[in-house]
Structure formats: C-alpha cells, structure tokens
Amino acid sequence: MAILEVKGLKKSFGAHEVLKGIDFELERGEVLAIIGSSGSGKTTLLRCLNFLETADEGSISVNGEVLFDGSKESKKNTSDIRKKRLHFGLVFQQFNLFPHYNAITNIKLAAELLGKEKSRRECAAIDADSKRERAETIARHKTEMTALKAENLQKEEFNVKKRELKAAHKAELVLLADKTDARKAAAKERFLGDINKRAQALLDRVGLGDRAKAYPCELSGGQQQRIAIARALALSPDILCFDEPTSALDPELTGEVLKVIKGLKSGDSTMIVVTHEMEFARGVADKVIFMADGVIEEMGTPYQIFEAPKSEKTKAFLQKSREQALGEISEGV
Amino acid sequence: MTLLEGFGTTVLLFAATLVVSLPLGLIVCFGSMSKVPPIRWIARVFVWIIRGTPLMLQVMVVFYVPGLVFDYPMRSRFIAVFIAFVINYACYFSEIYRGGIESVPRGQYEAAQVLGMTKTQVFFRIILPQVVKRILSPMSNEVITLVKDTSLARVIAVEEIIFAAQGIINSYALIWPLFYSGAFYLIFVGVLTLIFRAAEKKLSYYKV
Ligand SMILES: Nc1ncnc2c1ncn2[C@@H]1O[C@H](COP(=O)(O)OP(=O)(O)OP(=O)(O)O)[C@@H](O)[C@H]1O
Ligand SMILES: [Mg+2]
Numbered sequence: 001m002a003i004l005e006v007k008g009l010k011k012s013f014g015a016h017e018v019l020k021g022i023d024f025e026l027e028r029g030e031v032l033a034i035i036g037s038s039g040s041g042k043t044t045l046l047r048c049l050n051f052l053e054t055a056d057e058g059s060i061s062v063n064g065e066v067l068f069d070g071s072k073e074s075k076k077n078t079s080d081i082r083k084k085r086l087h088f089g090l091v092f093q094q095f096n097l098f099p100h101y102n103a104i105t106n107i108k109l110a111a112e113l114l115g116k117e118k119s120r121r122e123c124a125a126i127d128a129d130s131k132r133e134r135a136e137t138i139a140r141h142k143t144e145m146t147a148l149k150a151e152n153l154q155k156e157e158f159n160v161k162k163r164e165l166k167a168a169h170k171a172e173l174v175l176l177a178d179k180t181d182a183r184k185a186a187a188k189e190r191f192l193g194d195i196n197k198r199a200q201a202l203l204d205r206v207g208l209g210d211r212a213k214a215y216p217c218e219l220s221g222g223q224q225q226r227i228a229i230a231r232a233l234a235l236s237p238d239i240l241c242f243d244e245p246t247s248a249l250d251p252e253l254t255g256e257v258l259k260v261i262k263g264l265k266s267g268d269s270t271m272i273v274v275t276h277e278m279e280f281a282r283g284v285a286d287k288v289i290f291m292a293d294g295v296i297e298e299m300g301t302p303y304q305i306f307e308a309p310k311s312e313k314t315k316a317f318l319q320k321s322r323e324q325a326l327g328e329i330s331e332g333v
Numbered sequence: 334m335t336l337l338e339g340f341g342t343t344v345l346l347f348a349a350t351l352v353v354s355l356p357l358g359l360i361v362c363f364g365s366m367s368k369v370p371p372i373r374w375i376a377r378v379f380v381w382i383i384r385g386t387p388l389m390l391q392v393m394v395v396f397y398v399p400g401l402v403f404d405y406p407m408r409s410r411f412i413a414v415f416i417a418f419v420i421n422y423a424c425y426f427s428e429i430y431r432g433g434i435e436s437v438p439r440g441q442y443e444a445a446q447v448l449g450m451t452k453t454q455v456f457f458r459i460i461l462p463q464v465v466k467r468i469l470s471p472m473s474n475e476v477i478t479l480v481k482d483t484s485l486a487r488v489i490a491v492e493e494i495i496f497a498a499q500g501i502i503n504s505y506a507l508i509w510p511l512f513y514s515g516a517f518y519l520i521f522v523g524v525l526t527l528i529f530r531a532a533e534k535k536l537s538y539y540k541v
Contacts, residue, residue: 082449085446098441
C-alpha cells in the first residue's frame with residue numbers, strides 16, 4: 001500500500017487558484033522530486049501536506065489513514081492538526097533554525113517537549129492507578145482488622161496480632177508506593193531516556209557531530225541546513241519534505257546538503273524534494289513530477305521526464321533550465 | 334530627611350509601576366493583536382488615547398475623576414499616581430512588545446508548528462525569548478523615561494524627590510537639595526544603563 005496518497009488536492013488564495021487538483025501516490029522509501037517553474041504551486045503543495053495551509057478540496061492519506069478530507073466538514077481541532085503534522089517533516093528554503101538554541105537543542109527540543117507531554121500523561125495515569133490500588137488495599141486492611149477483632153482473642157494475644165497486622169499493612173503500602181515510583185521512572189525513561197543520544201546520532205548523520213554546542217549564527221548556511229534536516233528527522237516523520245533546500249545557499253555549499261539528502265535515501269526515508277537542481281533530481285529521485293500552473297503536467301521516472309518528456313511544457317521548461325545552467329557556468333568563467 | 338523620604342517614594346513608584354505594567358503590557362499587547370476585531374479595536378483605541386495624551390493629565394484624571402464624577406474620592410494620592418503610571422506604561426510597553434513579536438519572522442512560527450509544538454510552546458519557547466532580545470534597547474529607553482516621569486507625581490502633591498527638595502528650598506532657602514536630586518537621577522539612570530548593558534551582553538551569544 002502507498003504510504004502517501006494525495007487525491008484531487010485544490011487550494012485557492014482568494015480568486016487565485018494555485019493548486020487545481022493534484023493526484024499522486026508515493027511508496028515507502030521512495031524519493032519524489034518536484035520540479036516546475038516559479039509560481040507553479042510547489043511550495044503551496046508542501047505547505048498543504050504539512051497543514052501550514054488548509055487545502056480546499058481533495059484528500060491526503062498516510063498509511064491508509066485519511067488525514068485530510070476536503071469533502072468533510074473539518075473541525076479545526078488544533079491538537080488534531082498537531083498530531084497529523086507529525087506524519088510529515090518539512091525542511092525550509094530559509095532553514096528557520098531557532099537562533100537562540102544551539103544545534104543539538106534545535107534538534108531535540110520538539111522531541112523533548114513531546115516526550116515530556118507523553119510522560120506526564122503516563123505518570124498521571126500511573127498515579128490514578130496507584131491511588132485506586134491504595135484505596136482498595138486500605139479497605140482490605142480495614143476488613144482484616146475487623147476480622148481480627150471479631151476473633152475475640154485474649155487481650156495480650158490480640159495486641160501482638162494487631163501489631164503484626166499493622167506492620168504488615170504498612171509494609172504493603174510502602175511496597176505499593178515503591179512500585180508506583182518505579183513505574184513512573186520507567187515511563188520517564190521510555191519517553192525521555194534516549195533523546196540526547198538520538199539527537200547526537202542525528203548530528204553525526206548530517207556530518208556535524210562536533211558542532212553540537214554551536215549556535216546557528218556560528219554555522220555556515222550549508223551547516224545550518226544540515227542541522228535543519230536533522231531537526232526534521234528527530235521526530236521520525238513518515239514523509240520528509242524539502243522545499244528547495246539549497247536555493248538559499250552559495251553554490252559551493254549546495255553539495256554538502258545534497259549529499260546529506262542522498263544519504264537519507266539509503267536509510268529508507270520517504271522523501272519529497274522540491275528542487276531546481278535537475279542533476280540532483282535525476283540522480284536521486286525514483287519519481288519526478290513536473291508541475292505547471294497548479295497541475296501535474298507530467299509524472300514519471302527520471303528517465304521519462306528528463307530524457308523522453310512528452311509534454312511540450314516539460315520540454316520547454318527543461319530546455320530553459322539547461323540554458324540557465326549553461327549561462328551560470330559561462331558567467332563563472 | 335524629607336529628601337530621603339522623597340527618594341524612597343520615587344524608587345517605590347518606579348519599581349511598583351515596572352512590576353505591574355510589564356506583564357499588564359503583554360496582556361494589552363495580546364489584545365491589540367487579537368484575531369477578534371472588537372477586542373483588537375478597543376485595545377488599539379485605548380492605547381492611542383493613552384499614548385496621545387500627557388501623562389500629567391492622566392495622573393490628574395485618575396486622581397480627581399473618581400471623586401468629582403462618581404463621588405468616590407481617591408483615598409491615597411500615591412495609589413492614584415501608581416494607577417495612572419501603570420496604565421500609561423502598560424500601553425507603551427504593549428507597543429514595544431507588539432513591535433518585537435511582529436518582527437519575529439513567520440518562518441519561526443512555521444518551523445515550530447511543523448515540529449508539532451502547541452501554541453503555548455511556540456510562544457514561550459520560540460517567540461518570547463527572541464522578542465526579549467529584540468526589544469531590549471527600546472525597553473531600556475522606556476524604563477529610563479519612567480525614572481524621570483516619576484517627578485510628575487508632584488502634580489497631585491505626592492512627595493517624590495523633587496517635591497521634597499522644593500520643600501526644603503522654600504523653608505530653608507537652601508539650593509543644594511536640587512543638586513542632590515539631580516545626582517540621584519543620574520545615579521539611578523546610570524545603574525539602569527549598566528543593568529541593561531549587562532543583559533544585552535548576556536543575550537549576545539546569538540543573533541536574531
Ligand atoms: N499566502 C498566500 N496568499 C496569496 N497568494 C499566495 C500565497 N502563497 C502563495 N501564493 C501564490 O500562489 C502561487 C504559487 O506559489 P508557490 O509558492 O506555491 O509557488 P512555487 O512553485 O513554490 O514557486 P517558487 O519556485 O518561486 O518557490 C504564487 O502565484 C503565489 O503568489
Ligand atoms: Mg516555492
């Protein structure tokens with residue numbers, strides 16, 4: 001089954017229809033490259049997938065679960081949207097790192113907040129559990145005590161037995177409290193334990209293992225974008241989206257970022273990459289979409305799109321981007 | 334001795350105004366940025382009125398209007414000045430906050446939202462820390478103005494430092510109390526300037 005299924009997605013800003021019905025599917029582990037001229041709606045499509053914009057019509061399903069359905073009255077429940085967003089990650093053209101946090105905090109912050117929320121909820125459940133258990137235990141202790149009294153023992157014997165029983169009860173309650181504490185500690189460990197290690201592993205993965213404490217202003221654009229990629233990966237999204245991840249970078253820095261993205265491909269990440277880097281799209285993508293004026297003009301394998309395009313618009317676009325690339329090279333000379 | 338008391342009143346008015354108007358300003362700011370039009374308009378008109386009229390007038394209004402119009406005279410002159418100052422400064426601070434919040438790029442909100450943060454988390458973890466850095470220098474101007482504005486309290490005979498100084502001059506024909514109060518302001522502002530500079534330095538580890 002397709003991991004992502006987009007059907008008939010439409011989006012207008014006022015009278016301007018930006019997406020005019022987008023349909024595509026993506027399999028797990030596939031890399032989709034989206035190309036197209038400026039204003040064709042590529043960014044808008046990614047923003048709709050990430051619920052930064054709400055589409056007007058159509059549907060979005062991930063793993064068969066319908067996240068968005070334009071035909072249904074959608075209740076704008078923010079905590080619902082938050083949960084849906086976690087299926088997707090987004091890497092922005094302008095990185096948008098949090099300037100006041102260092103690299104590793106940028107990466108782990110969201111995971112930490114989420115983990116704390118989950119562990120708080122779990123601990124509350126454990127507390128409720130243990131409170132009920134405690135009440136039951138105390139009630140049982142009372143009946144045991146009543147039973148003891150009903151035995152009508154000699155005073156001496158009664159006192160001894162009573163003391164024994166009380167001690168046993170007390171021990172039982174202490175044990176119960178210890179068990180609760182242990183369960184809570186385990187919950188905390190489960191939700192928060194390996195966050196630091198994971199963040200460090202992600203840093204290593206984008207080749208910045210030694211810059212954990214660096215602030216964004218101390219990093220080059222390429223390094224910032226690699227941190228942004230690690231940050232997007234930290235919540236293990238089903239689908240990672242990139243919106244022209246190298247467009248804001250100096251040409252000599254694009255390589256390192258593209259290399260990181262290429263590296264993710266082997267790691268079985270499902271990705272959607274909006275890009276102007278045709279060579280990259282051709283080399284990495286399993287599937288290429290060419291968008292023009294809010295529709296998918298052509299979709300196919302890199303070979304179909306780049307070597308044997310059918311649509312005139314695709315041909316013209318590729319021709320133009322080739323000329324531009326040549327222009328840049330000759331300018332460089 | 335009375336000079337010292339005047340000094341105490343001035344410092345108290347300054348500190349109390351700051352403590353209350355800083356958070357109140359944030360509330361006014363949320364009002365003026367509200368998505369609900371009536372709330373937004375009320376807040377903005379209110380801020381416009383307060384910023385558009387002299388603080389001296391506001392002090393007099395707060396002091397006299399309850400007694401003259403509602404037959405409920407202000408018990409304490411100090412409280413009247415304090416209320417007027419809090420309202421006035423909350424409005425000025427709200428505009429500084431608003432400028433700071435609006436200057437944080439949209440991308441910061443979006444990056445945080447995409448990472449599944451709640452609205453509260455986005456505001457307190459991502460936006461507010463950056464706002465603090467951005468507004469530090471307009472804030473320091475405003476706080477220094479507040480130090481000097483405290484002298485307006487005398488219009489309803491609250492015995493702040495200059496009022497006290499003038500009392501001494503009138504009764505003993507001495508001029509030095511004026512110099513002393515001048516020195517007091519200079520030292521006060523000097524200390525605040527140092528504090529703000531230290532805060533700026535503390536936040537200089539990152540750029541926004
Ligand atoms: N929030 C908005 N309000 C109004 N119009 C918008 C908004 N966002 C995008 N648009 C318009 O939608 C159209 C498509 O924009 P979009 O950013 O999706 O294009 P794009 O394919 O990403 O282009 P580029 O290659 O330049 O990034 C543009 O004409 C743009 O002006
Ligand atoms: Mg775009």
